[in-house]
Amino acid sequence: MTAARRSRSELLLGFAAPVAAVLIALVVASIVLMISGSNPLDAWASMWEFGTRLETSVDAINRAVPLYIAGIAVALGFRMNLFNIGVEGQYILAALVATEVGTKIDLPGPLHVAVIVLVAMSVGAAWAAVPAILKVTRGVNEVIATIMLNAIGVSFVAAELLGRWDSAGQDTRTADIGESGHVPGINWLLEIFTRDVGKGRELYGFLFVAIAVGIGYHVLLTRTVFGYDLRASGANPSAAEASGVPSKRMILAAMIGSGAIAGLIGLPDILGELYHYGGDFSQGLGFLGIAVALLGRNHPGGIVAAALIFGYLDASSPILEVEGDAPREIVTIMKGVIIFAAVVAYAVTERSRRRRQVAAAADAVPTTSTEIGANP
Amino acid sequence: MTAAVELQGITKRFPGVVANDGVTFSVESGEIHALCGENGAGKSTLMKILYGMQPPDEGTMSVDGRPVHLRSPKDAIALGIGMVHQHFMLADNFTVLENIILGSEPSKGAGVLDLTAARARVEELSRAYGLDIHPDQVVEDLEVGERQRVEIIKVLFRGARILILDEPTAVLVPDEVDELFRNLRELKANGVTVIFIDHKLDEVLEISDRITVLRAGRTVGTRDAGSVTAAELAEMMVGSELPSPATGETTVTDSVAFAVRGLTIAGDGGRAIVDSIDMTVRRGEVVGVAGVEGNGQAELIEALLGLRHAQGTIELDGTDISHWSVRRRRNAGLGYIPEDRHRRGLMLDAPLWENAMLGHQARSPNARGIWIDRAGARGRTEEIVERYDVRTPNIDVTARALSGGNQQKLIIGREMLAEPKVLIAAHPTRGIDVGAQASVWNLLRQARRDGLAVVLVSADLDELIGLSDTLVVMLRGRLVATLDPARVTPRELGSWMTGAALDTGDAA
Numbered sequence: 001m002t003a004a005r006r007s008r009s010e011l012l013l014g015f016a017a018p019v020a021a022v023l024i025a026l027v028v029a030s031i032v033l034m035i036s037g038s039n040p041l042d043a044w045a046s047m048w049e050f051g052t053r054l055e056t057s058v059d060a061i062n063r064a065v066p067l068y069i070a071g072i073a074v075a076l077g078f079r080m081n082l083f084n085i086g087v088e089g090q091y092i093l094a095a096l097v098a099t100e101v102g103t104k105i106d107l108p109g110p111l112h113v114a115v116i117v118l119v120a121m122s123v124g125a126a127w128a129a130v131p132a133i134l135k136v137t138r139g140v141n142e143v144i145a146t147i148m149l150n151a152i153g154v155s156f157v158a159a160e161l162l163g164r165w166d167s168a169g170q171d172t173r174t175a176d177i178g179e180s181g182h183v184p185g186i187n188w189l190l191e192i193f194t195r196d197v198g199k200g201r202e203l204y205g206f207l208f209v210a211i212a213v214g215i216g217y218h219v220l221l222t223r224t225v226f227g228y229d230l231r232a233s234g235a236n237p238s239a240a241e242a243s244g245v246p247s248k249r250m251i252l253a254a255m256i257g258s259g260a261i262a263g264l265i266g267l268p269d270i271l272g273e274l275y276h277y278g279g280d281f282s283q284g285l286g287f288l289g290i291a292v293a294l295l296g297r298n299h300p301g302g303i304v305a306a307a308l309i310f311g312y313l314d315a316s317s318p319i320l321e322v323e324g325d326a327p328r329e330i331v332t333i334m335k336g337v338i339i340f341a342a343v344v345a346y347a348v349t350e351r352s353r354r355r356r357q358v359a360a361a362a363d364a365v366p367t368t369s370t371e372i373g374a375n376p
Numbered sequence: 377m378t379a380a381v382e383l384q385g386i387t388k389r390f391p392g393v394v395a396n397d398g399v400t401f402s403v404e405s406g407e408i409h410a411l412c413g414e415n416g417a418g419k420s421t422l423m424k425i426l427y428g429m430q431p432p433d434e435g436t437m438s439v440d441g442r443p444v445h446l447r448s449p450k451d452a453i454a455l456g457i458g459m460v461h462q463h464f465m466l467a468d469n470f471t472v473l474e475n476i477i478l479g480s481e482p483s484k485g486a487g488v489l490d491l492t493a494a495r496a497r498v499e500e501l502s503r504a505y506g507l508d509i510h511p512d513q514v515v516e517d518l519e520v521g522e523r524q525r526v527e528i529i530k531v532l533f534r535g536a537r538i539l540i541l542d543e544p545t546a547v548l549v550p551d552e553v554d555e556l557f558r559n560l561r562e563l564k565a566n567g568v569t570v571i572f573i574d575h576k577l578d579e580v581l582e583i584s585d586r587i588t589v590l591r592a593g594r595t596v597g598t599r600d601a602g603s604v605t606a607a608e609l610a611e612m613m614v615g616s617e618l619p620s621p622a623t624g625e626t627t628v629t630d631s632v633a634f635a636v637r638g639l640t641i642a643g644d645g646g647r648a649i650v651d652s653i654d655m656t657v658r659r660g661e662v663v664g665v666a667g668v669e670g671n672g673q674a675e676l677i678e679a680l681l682g683l684r685h686a687q688g689t690i691e692l693d694g695t696d697i698s699h700w701s702v703r704r705r706r707n708a709g710l711g712y713i714p715e716d717r718h719r720r721g722l723m724l725d726a727p728l729w730e731n732a733m734l735g736h737q738a739r740s741p742n743a744r745g746i747w748i749d750r751a752g753a754r755g756r757t758e759e760i761v762e763r764y765d766v767r768t769p770n771i772d773v774t775a776r777a778l779s780g781g782n783q784q785k786l787i788i789g790r791e792m793l794a795e796p797k798v799l800i801a802a803h804p805t806r807g808i809d810v811g812a813q814a815s816v817w818n819l820l821r822q823a824r825r826d827g828l829a830v831v832l833v834s835a836d837l838d839e840l841i842g843l844s845d846t847l848v849v850m851l852r853g854r855l856v857a858t859l860d861p862a863r864v865t866p867r868e869l870g871s872w873m874t875g876a877a878l879d880t881g882d883a884a
Contacts, residue, residue, distance in 0.1 A: 223748050223750075224746050224748060225738050225743050225748060227748070228733075228748055229737065231723075231730075232723060232734065232737070235723035235724075236722065238720050239714075239719065239721055239722060239723060239734060240734075241683060242712060242720045242735065243702075243706070243734045243735035243736075243737065244701065244702040244704075244705075244706045244707070244735065244737075244738070246701060246702075246703070354774070354776060354777075357776070358776070358777045360769045360773055360777065
């Protein structure tokens with residue numbers, strides 16, 4: 001009875017933190033808007049009106065899909081205290097190579113997509129393996145190594161694309177992937193609820209892949225011995241080692257797994273909308289993934305919420321400039337404040353959760369103070 | 377004489393529990409005052425209040441006769457109150473000097489560190505109180521006793537005149553305890569007031585002037601050390617006689633469960649940390665490893681578990697396991713009670729049932745193939761909680777929420793229920809109260825009767841002599857003596873441990 005009440009209040013506490021973080025971000029952004037001479041209420045009203053339109057929701061979810069995958073990729077490393085800052089480089093490199101391979105082959109539909117996915121995951125994994133191997137053999141800090149590899153990866157992509165121009169001679173890009181390599185949209189899913197999606201938008205079919213990645217992540221971490229080992233290594237490396245967890249192998253596995261998932265990040269856009277790699281490919285998703293994982297507390301459900309919040313912010317911000325309410329960069333400020341406030345709020349709620357548990361444990365030990373005599 | 381510290385009617389409530397219930401506690405200036413009580417009696421809470429870490433809900437506090445309200449340890453430090461925590465708070469990769477000045481760095485002005493002045497002051501403190509340390513050593517390389525001295529100097533460096541020591545002897549061997557006591561007497565002679573928390577009553581009686589006993593959050597009473605016996609104190613603490621670790625009849629069999637031959641671990645400077653150790657443990661036998669901390673015991677244990685590379689052979693039931701991984705060794709029946717629960721034994725922020733499978737996560741009942749068997753693991757945890765009397769509201773609270781004694785019972789339970797063939801127990805009763813200590817001893821005795829082979833490393837000589845069937849002494853990485861615990865006295869054992877017996881040629 002009391003245990004149930006406790007776990008419910010803990011759950012509430014878990015939700016309170018991110019909600020508080022978003023509210024604080026709204027307040028801070030409002031203040032910034034006021035200082036810069038805009039009316040925050042107008043801005044929020046436009047964003048709300050625009051953001052609640054169906055087509056904006058489709059944009060938001062399409063944006064949230066890669067963000068979610070990025071969040072999971074980062075979270076996998078986080079769970080064992082590995083900071084895979086290299087998700088950025090891993091996915092960009094993976095996206096380019098996979099697209100190149102995709103344009104060169106011609107296979108029946110599902111197989112074509114499967115090959116592209118596999119290539120992307122392998123490239124992501126391989127790029128992540130470099131810092132992992134450096135760490136276990138030479139003790140190189142993975143943060144430094146992955147940051148370096150980001151630079152190398154992104155530069156490689158830029159160099160690779162140099163000199164390629166699209167038909168209009170304006171943009172550097174690869175050729176298009178053939179029809180069989182496209183992942184069809186899933187607007188039929190929306191049409192169950194509403195009739196007109198319209199305006200040329202297609203909900204990414206890759207949504208299902210993101211869901212599968214989330215479920216896979218959850219099952220792996222909570223239901224398998226490997227996942228237990230991984231979490232143990234994160235929670236207490238020395239104790240994990242003493243319990244028989246091979247720490248080096250775990251670092252390799254977590255890092256390479258993280259890289260393989262990172263390889264998928266670029267594919268929703270490429271296979272669902274662009275069909276090529278070029279200047280219109282969105283970069284920075286790997287870094288946003290760090291924020292999403294942080295806000296979602298490395299939990300597959302929390303990361304859904306975080307990815308959606310970020311997705312909505314991105315999808316609804318363009319209206320600010322259209323309406324002339326405010327610069328859209330205000331959304332970047334909000335994202336920053338959300339993360340900052342979330343980190344603080346989580347620390348606070350974590351402390352309160354600990355206190356409750358200590359009190360509960362003390363409760364379980366019967367106190368016999370009545371038996372003790374008065375002071376002499 | 378004015379009281380250095382006076383606490384009146386201190387009450388501190390946590391949700392659902394009263395940790396301190398009208399506690400009265402008075403320490404006179406320049407005395408050594410011991411605070412005794414079982415785990416959970418409220419000692420730590422009281423000290424946290426005194427050190428400004430937690431505000432009391434009720435009650436008054438005065439220091440040197442003046443009423444005070446502490447809002448943080450900073451206030452306490454300003455009043456000359458310093459605390460040495462049980463779990464040391466030192467930066468491992470800093471030197472002794474850097475650690476001491478950390479947080480109160482002396483400056484030449486404009487933010488420039490005045491290391492010369494700091495060094496002079498540290499050396500002066502170290503000389504004045506006989507606290508032997510080298511300012512330039514890196515803390516990582518220090519033994520436990522030395523780390524403790526660093527903590528003490530760190531507190532004195534901040535100008536403390538009232539020193540709180542939280543279970544300072546829990547981590548020390550007898551010689552180190554003697555040295556600590558010498559230091560404490562030196563401090564007292566210099567007018568420092570010492571409050572120290574301890575379970576070991578003989579030590580309490582030896583060092584303190586007065587003793588206050590807490591039980592279940594209340595003051596039971598304060599006694600002069602000269603007019604009270606250990607038995608009386610024990611009764612005040614737990615309401616019963618102190619248990620003894622003695623094992624009774626022998627259960628040693630002829631069958632060898634664990635054999636170590638020529639085990640050697642190379643050290644940095646060419647000298648071996650562990651030097652060709654031979655050891656045989658039979659079923660039903662407890663082999664006690666005595667030794668001053670830092671003579672290779674920790675490394676020996678790591679090598680036995682497979683955490684550290686070593687030469688030589690290790691046989692478990694006649695099978696050479698020296699090239700096996702840690703997991704394979706543990707699955708083959710190597711149980712382990714770590715010396716440092718928090719570092720090696722638990723995931724403090726994970727739920728109890730996940731902690732209860734640590735070390736056994738890859739096998740039944742905790743796992744089926746590659747899958748975790750949640751029901752099995754939770755059932756096993758319930759069984760541990762039930763059979764080993766782990767006091768907890770449920771198996772979903774974090775390990776951090778439990779007291780030290782209950783954490784230790786959980787660890788022992790998980791190792792025992794995994795039915796090991798050989799148990800490696802390092803300081804199994806370190807830092808837990810007399811009640812829990814007695815039950816740990818009982819569990820080890822029971823395991824021994826059931827035919828378990830036990831390697832027991834401990835700093836508690838009574839525990840070693842009482843529980844062991846065979847005693848070996850480790851000195852500078854070697855086993856220098858094999859002794860009969862039935863005939864050896866703590867003093868003899870002590871002289872072997874320090875090497876004094878070797879020097880006088882008093883070989884057994």
